[in-house]
Amino acid sequence: MTDATPGERIALPCPACSPDVETVHEVLKPGGHVTVRCTDCDHVHKEQIPEDTTLERDVVVSQDGDSFSAKVDVPEEETLAVGEEFLLETEEAIMTVRITSLETAEGREDEASAEAVQTIWSRAVGNxxxxxxxxxxxxxxxxxxxxxxxxxxxxxxxxxxxxxxxxxxxxxxxxxxxxxxxxxxxxxxxxxxxxxxxxxxxxxxxxxxxxxxxxxx
Structure with missing residues (x-):
């Protein structure tokens, strides 16, 4: 994630208040060593953020009887499973969705690697x-x-x-x-x-x- 932009929020350990558990940080200044601010304690520090390899996957979201399609970046090494929830960011809103099915070349699966998944079927569970x-x-x-x-x-x-x-x-x-x-x-x-x-x-x-x-x- 070397292309972090100012204002972007990322998960990182905070050396001041949470050295062992990731908290939400706001990117203040991008670069080789990104300047970030912990949103929990306001501590500002520099971090070198490794570049993640992600795969773009289609997502179909069901909500109140209707459905729409979106895209999501999934870490390449991730294994997805029915029942898991994740945040989906679209132009209209950020919502929590739950995986209901995973479509691969072999058909619908309950669990599959990100590489094998073609479409993530889900439903909105925030409201x-x-x-x-x-x-x-x-x-x-x-x-x-x-x-x-x-x-x-x-x-x-x-x-x-x-x-x-x-x-x-x-x-x-x-x-x-x-x-x-x-x-x-x-x-x-x-x-x-x-x-x-x-x-x-x-x-x-x-x-x-x-x-x-x-x-x-």
């Missing part, structure tokens, strides 16, 4: 639309309502807990997680205390807790 099926308080399934809820991808839904979004108030009764979600023991969860992140949820089953004012007069 997501969660499918919700809501049952009324009286339990009548013929009055079941379905809708989508826009929330941050890291929002936690917990079985047995009540959530409020605008005019909607409901108690989570069950969670069905996505195929590309990792770290969950079961695909379907319905025990109190079971938790899943919004970005991992395929469908949320809830009970309506909205109180409706009424009068007998």
């Amino acid at each position: 997501v639309a969660v499918n919700v099926t809501m049952h009324p308080k009286n339990g009548r399934h013929d009055e079941t309502e379905s809708f989508k809820l826009q929330v941050p991808g890291d929002y936690e839904f917990v079985v047995g807990e009540t959530d409020t979004f605008g005019d909607e108030e409901f108690t989570v009764e069950g969670i069905h997680v996505r195929d590309d979600a990792h770290g969950y023991e079961h695909e379907k969860m319905d025990f109190d205390g079971d938790m899943a992140f919004a970005k991992d949820i395929n469908r949320l089953y809830v009970r309506d807790e909205t109180s409706t004012a009424w009068s007998a007069w």
Whole structure:
């Protein structure tokens, strides 16, 4: 990365506050030894940044039922896998996406080297639309309502807990997680205390807790 430009942000260890773990640095002055500033402690220091060999790969991003294509530079030695997340920078925005499939010359794979990958299939997980099926308080399934809820991808839904979004108030009764979600023991969860992140949820089953004012007069 010898072509670093002023204002660019790169990951480097900071000799002042984080010598062993990389932190975000801002490039102040490019050159053979780049002048950088740690964004955590403002320490300014010079670093020689080795040139990375990267491969440009196509990315298809699915977001709220739509999809678009972009490009991403992947380190040549990198191994990619379904379920991994990375930051994708486009002209419109910087977003977090999760790999859902890897297309190679041999077909779709769950894991492949960057060199073998032709297209990275992914979905946006920074902000997501969660499918919700809501049952009324009286339990009548013929009055079941379905809708989508826009929330941050890291929002936690917990079985047995009540959530409020605008005019909607409901108690989570069950969670069905996505195929590309990792770290969950079961695909379907319905025990109190079971938790899943919004970005991992395929469908949320809830009970309506909205109180409706009424009068007998």
